[in-house]
Amino acid sequence: MKHRNFKTVPRMIFGRGSFDQLDDVLMEERQNADDYVVFLVDEVHKDKPLKDRIPNQSHDLVIWLDVTDEPKTTYVDALTEQVQAFGNGKDPVSVVGIGGGSSMDIAKAVALLLTNPGGAVKYQGWDLIQNPAIHHIGIPTISGTGAEASRTTVLTGPDKKLGMNSDYTVFDQIIMDPDLVAGVPKDQWFYTGMDCYIHNVEALNGTYINEFARAFGEKSSDLCDEVFLKDHPEADEKLMMASYMGGQSIAYSQVGACHALSYGLAYVLGYHHGIGNCIVFNVLDDFYPEGVKIFRQMMEKHNINLPTGICQDLSDEQMDKMIQVASGLAPLWDNVYGPNWKEKVTPELLRSLYLKM
Structure with a gap:
């Protein structure tokens, strides 16, 4: 019998106020002056205090995510193209997903698609991803989906709803700050x-x-x-x-x-x-x-x-x-x-x- 050799999140920070350590984590990834980070954030936080706590620098990209619908393959493809156009041939050093399961799944998907060409539909299934993802960080602002821990990113495609299931999907870092879930309906x-x-x-x-x-x-x-x-x-x-x-x-x-x-x-x-x-x-x-x-x-x-x-x-x-x-x-x-x-x-x-x- 062959046992599964599965990957877990290698680094995690837990505790109230731990979101403030995100900048320290990202500084480890920023090695050159033009290194940039992409923040994919649930737009529910656009008018909330969290917006002013995101440690984005002037040359970083912050995208406010519309998660009215479940994440679609077309949406993550468009976001990936937006990041590629912004970087003008240079990949980000990290992709940070902040929000619920949909926002974290979108961040995982974009991190994968920056290094695996051909669009998301091509990779809906089990172990179809060929190349490691861009460094990516998950920060839940609502608890329950387990997206911060899982090896899948669930997407709705043209003919099915199915995850991109891969060891490469797993976050490199998660930050679990219970303060961030205050005020959820x-x-x-x-x-x-x-x-x-x-x-x-x-x-x-x-x-x-x-x-x-x-x-x-x-x-x-x-x-x-x-x-x-x-x-x-x-x-x-x-x-x-x-x-x-x-x-x-x-x-x-x-x-x-x-x-x-x-x-x-x-x-x-x-x-x-x-x-x-x-x-x-x-x-x-x-x-x-x-x-x-x-x-x-x-x-x-x-x-x-x-x-x-x-x-x-x-x-x-x-x-x-x-x-x-x-x-x-x-x-x-x-x-x-x-x-x-x-x-x-x-x-x-x-x-x-x-x-x-």
């Missing part, structure tokens, strides 16, 4: 946090589970419990660590049915990843009965009302596309059912689950 805080909770449920109940993944997944689940059921006073710190550990858990195992179905939902109906996962997870009693039961307790405690009936009026073409996207995620279904998953994951099963949403 309640619903968004919940939906993004549930992405982490669901990562753990899927990993711990999957066929890929092992003691490495279990150790991270169980601790991350305990932290989610303290945050979403017990209102722990250090909830921001705990959720930030739960997110990182949830990302580590799935890095050496895999997600499952919820993520597969939510990719279809996002592709056809445009639901963001966090809320999409919640809508899907709420109908997966047959897959994860205990996890779904606790999830509903968390929803009730925080007065969260999910949209319902969202697939009732879909055309046959839309439903077929959702089924195609969801059933195309082989490793996820393998983690649910094992190698014979194709016998179980039928169009009828997927259609019946979507109609419950």
